Amino acid sequence: MVSQVVNSNSNAIMGGTGMTINRKAERRKPKVGDLDFKPPDGGWGWLIVVACGFGNLCSFPMFHQFGLVFKEKFAQVGIDSSQTLTILNLCVAFNTGVGLLNGPLFRLFSQRQVAGFSACGIVISLIVLSFCTQFWSHIVMYSLCYGASFGLLEAANSLAINTYFKEKRRSATGYSWTLTGLGPIICPYIIVFLERYCGINGVIIIFAGIAMHSILCSLFLQPVEWHTEPRDEPVEAPIGDEQKTITRNMALADKFFANEGYCHSEVEPQKPSLLVGKETDSTLENSQIQEVSANGEEDIHKSEGICCTKEEDTNKSEESLDGKRVVLVEETDPVLISEPTNTLREKFCTYFDFDLMKDPTYLNLNLGLTFANVTEMNFSLATPIILTEFNFTKYEIANFMSVLAATDLIVRFISSVVADKIGWSNRTYFLIGVMSMAIGRVILVHTQTYTLGMFVAVVIGSGKALRTIFMILVIPSHVPLERLPAAYGLQFAVSGITFIVLGPVVGWIREQVGSYVYTLHILNILTYLTAISWTIDSWMTKRKKKIEDGVKKDQQMIS
Structure with a gap:
């Protein structure tokens, strides 16, 4: 009854102003991480697909044509096969290891900024690389500068496509990498032709100029919220003069009902209060009461207990009209809430999202992708060197x-x-791809003929296509979009560490066995381990889900 009187009279006082709290809804565009965010799945996203594909096409030739470009140059400057594999594996290590920065980097900068910066790094590193003659200078300019820049560009382009697409993500990724795949088809003939007239250093400078197109492609990577459908969002909090008017009316209502024994207290806005049991940040004893005096001036004074106005404070010894006392708040001892403080280690883990490594499925996917990449990269980038050992002509x-x-x-x-x-799942397609490549390598090392080599090229090319497309989709199919940069970063970091550790080992094995035949067999073991571990994880996940569904079904039958 008391609350009804207060509310009705307060509404009567405030109604005279003609002000309402809710205003006309405003329109906003959802961002990544919002609950109502929905990727465009088209529109400007198709330009993103073309830009990413063409940007990769212009930047990747010096990576996927490593053996064809640097085979003769390394022979001229005295770099042996062991050092060649070291340069190659360190390039891949920096290429993937820089992914650890993806999480914090994409929080600070946009995809467009990262892509533009990395494209500039690719151009500069290739220009300087053409003048390098020492082993360590190739480590710095090719492995470090070019590898890291190439890794950042790949991450920015991949994240852009995954951000713009959800339902059509497979198609968009496939079209983008299809455009990128034109490079390995035409680049071998271009390199062989240009090398005859410009020399290998001239070829590198020409491809540095081609890589400049990646800078222009990065300009197309606009923020996704520019192209999402706007949503209606009501604005409930009044601002400016409206807030002052409502505050003044509430103060008048407090003064009006003060003589009736009721009160209304307002905690100071700058000191928000959270009442949980006996704990509070700002107690009622120290709260500020705002009221308007008879001449219309606002007056703020400190209250003690739950007294609300000066009139009630003066007459608090008097009894109310009906002789009854209304208790609105039970007095409790104030206890200050202390916010938990995180250690430097906890902040570091949160910033880089290391909690993902606690997920066994993500960890299994991470290691599987890494092992498969170690095998594929060591074969793919060294293919011309391997085929030269098998007596193939240029x-x-x-x-x-x-x-x-x-x-x-x-x-x-x-x-x-x-x-x-x-x-089928993305994991299944990826496993089919890497196992096809493993079978092709086995056939190649045991035949070593040009005729069967063409058949092996078809088998390995088919497997490589599945591996390339679905490698990018394996992590997003398990990790939510807002954690995707950190998930990619951790995966690249693990890959980088693995390449740093296994790179010299692969070179040492090649020197010890004296042939790529046994080296490729040893590398295939990593592919087999990936297939076995992923199959076991998939079986255990399905079995666990089946048990949980059975338990839920039994509980429903019992209830």
């Missing part, structure tokens, strides 16, 4: 790599359409 090597790249391109385009209809 043009036969170019034909092998072009057939492999053409098959890769065709299968990428087809898989983008067929994969959704079949309905």
Whole structure:
């Protein structure tokens, strides 16, 4: 009854102003991480697909044509095969290891800024690389500068596509990498042709100029909220003069009902209060009461207990009209809430989102991707060197790599359409790809002929297409979008550490066995381990889900 009187009279006083708290709804565009965020799945996103694909096409040739470009240059400057594998693996290590910075980097800078900066780094490193003649200078300019810049560009482009697409993510990724796949088809012939007239250093400078197009492509990576559908959002909090008017009316209401034995107290806005049991940040004893005096001036004074106005404070010894006392708040002892303080280690783990490593499925996916990449990179980037050891001529090597790249391109385009209809998981497609490549390598090392080599190129190219497309989709299929940069960063960091550790080991094995035949067999073991661990994890996950569904079904039957 008391609250009804207070509310009705307060509404009567405030109603005279004609002011309402709720105003007309405003429109906003959701951002990544909002509950109502929905990727565009098209529109400007298709320009993102083209920009990312073409940017990678212009920047990657010196990476995927490593063996063809640097094989003769390293022979001229006296860099042996062990040092060559060291440069190669350190490049991949920095390429993936820089991913540890993805989480904090994409919190501070946009995808466009990261892509533009990394594209500039690629151009500068290639120009300087053309003048390098020492082993350590190649480590710095190619492995460190080019590898790290290339890794950041790849991460920015991949994150842009994953941000703009959800339902059509497979198709968008496939189309982008299909455009990128044109490079390995035509680049071997371009390199062989230009080397005859410009020399290997001239070829590197020419491809540095081609890489400048990546800077322009990075300008297309606009923030996704620019292209999301706006949402209606009501604004409930009044501002400016409206806030002052309502505060003044509430103060008048307090003064009006003060003589009736009721009170209304307002905690100081600058000191928010949170009442939990006996704990409070700002107690009622120290709260400020705002009122308006008879001449309309605002007056603020400190209250003790729950007294609200000067009139009630003066007459607090008098009894109310009906002789009854109304108790609104039970007095409790104030206890200050202390916010928990995180240690430097906890802040570091939170900033880089190391909690992801506690997820066994994510950890298994992370290690599996890393082991598969170690095997594929050591074969793919050293393919010309391996085929030279198998007595392939320079043009036969170019034909092998072009057939492999053409098959890769065709299968990428087809898989983008067929994969959704079949309905298998991204992990399944990835495993099919890496196992196909492993089988192709086994056939190649035991035949070592040009005719069967063309068949092996088709097999490896098909597997490489599946590996390339679905490698990017394995992590997003398990990790939410807002944690994706950190998840990618941790995966790249683990890959970088693994390449740093295993890179010299692979070179040492090559020197000890004296042939790539046994080296490739040893590398294939990592692919087999990935297939086994992922299969076991998938079986355990399905079994656990089946048990949980059975328990829920039993509980429903009992209830």
